Amino acid sequence: MNLIYSSVFSTFLFLFSTSVFSQAADTPVKTISSLDVPRYLGTWYEIAKFPNWFQRKCLSNTQAVYSVRADGNLKVLNSCKGADGETSQAEGTARQIGAKDSPKLEVRFAPAWLGFLPMVWGDYWVIDLDSQYQLAAVSDPRREYLWILSRTPQLDQKVYEELLQRLQAQQFNVQKLELTPQASK
Structure with missing residues (x-):
């Protein structure tokens, strides 16, 4: 029985x-309604992420710096500290998809000469962003990736919990998030 x-x-x-x-x-x-790219430029610290294969060697101090390239696209400079204590960097390019204020971007870390291939571009959708451009969540249309980014290396726990609630409302499994250790500044 x-x-x-x-x-x-x-x-x-x-x-x-x-x-x-x-x-x-x-x-x-759902993405945010619009993205003011000049306000988004600068340094963002990774607070948490869904584990992924291309960041497997990043153990701490992960950050991204966005700046404008001569061609109007964005330069993306990602860095992190590995197990050996050394900082590694990866430079990429991001481009907006659609309107000038579109929150949907694509990012490429492959060599420029491969840029014509669609598979070297990854979706980078800004899905949550506070009005002061201090806290962001970035994902893709399939919910395979998720990053929580902040202008500061440390984030207030209440602010983090409120963001997690908004992400859960968007059907993200926030239990998969891994916190990223950041050195205090």
Whole structure:
């Protein structure tokens, strides 16, 4: 008899989880309404992120510096500290998709000569941003990536928790977030 209940319960859980997953997948990721790129420029410290393969060697002090390139696109300079204590850097290019105030960008860290290939560009959607441009959340349309960025290396816990609630409302699994150690400044 326990086997029957167990099977029914397992089936129910499977159907429920499939239904919840499919609802999340059917709900599009919402970006902010507009992005003032000049205000977004400068240094952003990574507060937390979904784990990803290209940052696997970054253990602390991860940050990104955005500036304007001569061609009007953005220069992205990412840096982090690895296990050996050395700082590594990666330089990329970001371009806005759509209107001049579009919160949807694409980023490329591959060599410039590969820029014509669509697969070298990754989505960079600003999905949350405070009015002072001090706290941001960035993702992609598939919710595979998520970064929480701040203008300061440390973030007030209440502000962080409020952002997590907004991200959960957007169907992000915030349990997957890894905090990024940052040296105090």
